[in-house]
Amino acid sequence: MTATLPAPRAARYDDLMQIHSPEFQERARHALDDPGLQKALGRAKEGFQVKRAAAVAGLPEFEALRDTAADIKNHTLANLDFYLETFAANVEAAGGRVHWCSTADEARAAVLKICQDAGARTVTKGKSMISEELAVNEHLEKHGITPVETDLGEYILQIRDEGPSHIIAPAFHLNREDWEETFRRVHTDLAPDRVFAERRDIMAEARIKLRQKFLAADVGITGANFLIAETGSSVIVTNEGNGDLTQTLPRVHIALASIEKMVPTLEDATSLLRVLARSATGQDFSVYTTFSTGVRRPGDLDGPEEYHVVLLDGGRSNMLGTEFQDMLRCIRCAACMNHCPVYGAVGGHSYGWVYPGPMGSVLTPTLIGVDRAGHLPNASTFCGRCESVCPVKIPLPKLMRHWREREFDQHLSPQGVRSGLGIWGWFAQRPGLYRSATGAANLALRLWGRGQGVFRSLPFAGGWTAGRDLPVPQPGGTFMAQYARRKRRG
Amino acid sequence: MSRQAILDSIRRGLRRGPLPADQRAMLEGRLAAHPRQLIPARSRVPRPEQIALFLRNLEKEFATFERLADAAAVPGAVAAYLARHNLPSRFAIAPMLADLPWADRPMLTPEARRAHPDDLVCLTHGFAGIAETGTLMLPSDPARPTTLNLLPDTAMVLLRASDIVGAYEEAWDRLRAAGPQGVWMPRNVMLVTGPSRSADIEQTLELGAHGPRRLHVLLVDDE
Ligand code: SF4
Numbered sequence: 001m002t003a004t005l006p007a008p009r010a011a012r013y014d015d016l017m018q019i020h021s022p023e024f025q026e027r028a029r030h031a032l033d034d035p036g037l038q039k040a041l042g043r044a045k046e047g048f049q050v051k052r053a054a055a056v057a058g059l060p061e062f063e064a065l066r067d068t069a070a071d072i073k074n075h076t077l078a079n080l081d082f083y084l085e086t087f088a089a090n091v092e093a094a095g096g097r098v099h100w101c102s103t104a105d106e107a108r109a110a111v112l113k114i115c116q117d118a119g120a121r122t123v124t125k126g127k128s129m130i131s132e133e134l135a136v137n138e139h140l141e142k143h144g145i146t147p148v149e150t151d152l153g154e155y156i157l158q159i160r161d162e163g164p165s166h167i168i169a170p171a172f173h174l175n176r177e178d179w180e181e182t183f184r185r186v187h188t189d190l191a192p193d194r195v196f197a198e199r200r201d202i203m204a205e206a207r208i209k210l211r212q213k214f215l216a217a218d219v220g221i222t223g224a225n226f227l228i229a230e231t232g233s234s235v236i237v238t239n240e241g242n243g244d245l246t247q248t249l250p251r252v253h254i255a256l257a258s259i260e261k262m263v264p265t266l267e268d269a270t271s272l273l274r275v276l277a278r279s280a281t282g283q284d285f286s287v288y289t290t291f292s293t294g295v296r297r298p299g300d301l302d303g304p305e306e307y308h309v310v311l312l313d314g315g316r317s318n319m320l321g322t323e324f325q326d327m328l329r330c331i332r333c334a335a336c337m338n339h340c341p342v343y344g345a346v347g348g349h350s351y352g353w354v355y356p357g358p359m360g361s362v363l364t365p366t367l368i369g370v371d372r373a374g375h376l377p378n379a380s381t382f383c384g385r386c387e388s389v390c391p392v393k394i395p396l397p398k399l400m401r402h403w404r405e406r407e408f409d410q411h412l413s414p415q416g417v418r419s420g421l422g423i424w425g426w427f428a429q430r431p432g433l434y435r436s437a438t439g440a441a442n443l444a445l446r447l448w449g450r451g452q453g454v455f456r457s458l459p460f461a462g463g464w465t466a467g468r469d470l471p472v473p474q475p476g477g478t479f480m481a482q483y484a485r486r487k488r489r490g
Numbered sequence: 491m492s493r494q495a496i497l498d499s500i501r502r503g504l505r506r507g508p509l510p511a512d513q514r515a516m517l518e519g520r521l522a523a524h525p526r527q528l529i530p531a532r533s534r535v536p537r538p539e540q541i542a543l544f545l546r547n548l549e550k551e552f553a554t555f556e557r558l559a560d561a562a563a564v565p566g567a568v569a570a571y572l573a574r575h576n577l578p579s580r581f582a583i584a585p586m587l588a589d590l591p592w593a594d595r596p597m598l599t600p601e602a603r604r605a606h607p608d609d610l611v612c613l614t615h616g617f618a619g620i621a622e623t624g625t626l627m628l629p630s631d632p633a634r635p636t637t638l639n640l641l642p643d644t645a646m647v648l649l650r651a652s653d654i655v656g657a658y659e660e661a662w663d664r665l666r667a668a669g670p671q672g673v674w675m676p677r678n679v680m681l682v683t684g685p686s687r688s689a690d691i692e693q694t695l696e697l698g699a700h701g702p703r704r705l706h707v708l709l710v711d712d713e
Contacts, residue, residue, distance in 0.1 A: 047689070080504075084496070086521065102495050229521065233675065239687050240688045241700040270527075284547070288680060296677060301635040320503025
């Protein structure tokens with residue numbers, strides 16, 4: 001067994017690139033044996049599931065609104081070219097600029113150029129998964145610009161040099177002790193023996209530290225939950241208010257958004273907002289839902305003088321017209337991971353890249369390639385809870401199955417693997433059988449591995465193992481076997 | 491350039507070329523009409539209940555409020571609130587509120603300006619209150635700067651009861667009607683539901699993350 005694996009940074013960036021998705025099984029095994037992580041993951045039920053259920057119960061129209069939300073997204077995707085062009089025209093009419101970027105490289109370059117043109121030395125950042133996807137921080141640092149994450153969870157991850165483990169609660173994997181230890185280690189200007197009597201003392205310390213950063217920043221970078229064609233607005237949804245300070249105080253605001261964030265009108269955005277917070281945190285509405293449109297107007301006393309939307313395709317347009325088009329409806333609420341037994345057992349870092357849980361298992365192979373994320377669609381018990389809570393009704397289990405089929409077609413052509421995984425898929429749909437059957441398959445793989453740590457070449461998977469090592473299943477058994485044992489123990 | 495590449499790739503995926511004129515016209519019509527989707531029934535109640543729903547939701551989200559008979563009572567209510575919470579008498583107000591009878595309370599020093607980072611208290615004007623979730627609509631305007639909503643520790647908002655609506659859609663319609671045709675959308679529109687908070691530490695809610703720790707609504711009963 002290896003020592004502790006580094007928590008993955010979210011980079012997909014030449015020499016900084018760290019994609020750990022192929023290590024899923026190994027990471028999962030470590031995660032199951034990490035008591036701190038298991039304690040943190042134990043909060044999913046009270047922290048997310050119970051709250052969502054209460055919010056949903058409080059809104060009789062919730063189920064009907066899921067259909068509305070899916071319809072709005074489907075309509076937008078079917079006319080995405082029209083809405084993007086309308087959006088861009090309206091951004092420009094309001095004095096902003098849209099930077100169309102086909103690839104992650106283009107988007108990183110666009111962000112850097114805007115910052116350099118602004119003469120920026122420090123940049124504050126609101127939470128943005130696109131920023132994680134692009135590894136914006138690493139790119140800015142490499143060019144001498146200091147990015148400062150301002151979302152409380154992102155802030156501690158930045159100083160710990162870790163990636164997020166959850167798309168709306170990035171520090172979900174940490175416990176209070178971790179926060180205290182990290183702040184003591186990094187905020188060395190404060191008394192080392194200060195007492196954190198309450199969680200709010202930890203938060204207050206971050207608030208003071210970050211206030212100074214907000215005021216010093218030359219550029220503020222936020223994500224966008226939605227883009228609105230009708231008005232040319234970008235929308236952010238937060239509880240802390242950090243995103244608003246980020247986009248209001250600096251002279252330049254950059255909104256990072258991928259093309260599928262588009263919706264036609266304010267009414268459409270409103271319908272999606274009604275299901276977003278309820279699905280995510282179980283709030284009826286988040287504290288700050290803010291619509292930004294262009295630059296400071298004549299007479300305004302505050303607000304940015306420059307407004308840029310960096311609009312990323314990054315492989316998404318290729319999903320249109322395929323069985324994965326449905327995934328573009330995703331509004332990043334995280335309900336699927338909050339209700340996923342696999343995520344709940346192994347945590348977000350096991351997935352090895354930016355997007356964990358069921359939505360990550362579907363999205364990651366499209367964005368970074370099935371060759372590098374091919375394990376992920378297998379990280380499912382196919383229990384169907386993700387689909388049943390998804391506010392835009394994405395058929396996540398079906399899409400994970402599609403990936404597995406594609407994986408055979410593209411990379412695993414030798415007959416042995418095809419039939420092996422085909423059988424796996426058959427069992428996967430029959431959870432009772434699946435548990436014991438995968439135990440048997442695991443044993444078979446171990447025998448083939450002849451006790452070595454890693455398969456260099458499998459008798460049946462030449463093409464697949466050529467470029468990389470396939471971890472040998474360890475004697476501890478499959479993920480599901482360990483999971484079951486842990487359950488019995490706990 | 492990438493704009494064309496992205497549009498081409500989208501059209502390839504959708505298996506069509508640029509939309510024909512009649513379909514574009516249809517979509518433009520949808521934008522102009524901005525049809526309402528399903529609106530939950532909870533806010534479609536008689537007027538007094540709608541206001542009560544707004545106030546109930548404010549409290550559910552950890553905001554506080556008091557009801558005032560008219561706008562002339564605002565300076566007195568502010569003075570009492572500041573005294574009650576041991577807050578300074580010098581504070582920032584939205585320029586829009588500069589003509590309230592502040593002179594009635596000579597001990598107060600309201601300053602009509604944007605907020606500064608060290609402001610402990612600000613008072614701004616709520617454009618609308620949304621009963622559905624106890625949400626305030628705070629659009630930017632030269633006389634209503636955004637920083638007033640964000641920087642102080644205690645944010646106070648003056649709202650007229652007649653500006654309380656049921657659903658978000660009704661507030662959008664009022665905003666559309668308030669601005670000049672074509673450019674009615676303000677630079678910044680905040681929908682604020684309660685004071686700032688975070689659950690990033692152990693999924694446990696704490697108030698006052700980066701924005702105001704306290705949100706206090708002064709509701710003027712003008713109906
Ligand atoms: S797939 Fe559905 S449930 Fe998961 S994050 Fe996206 S919208 Fe939410």
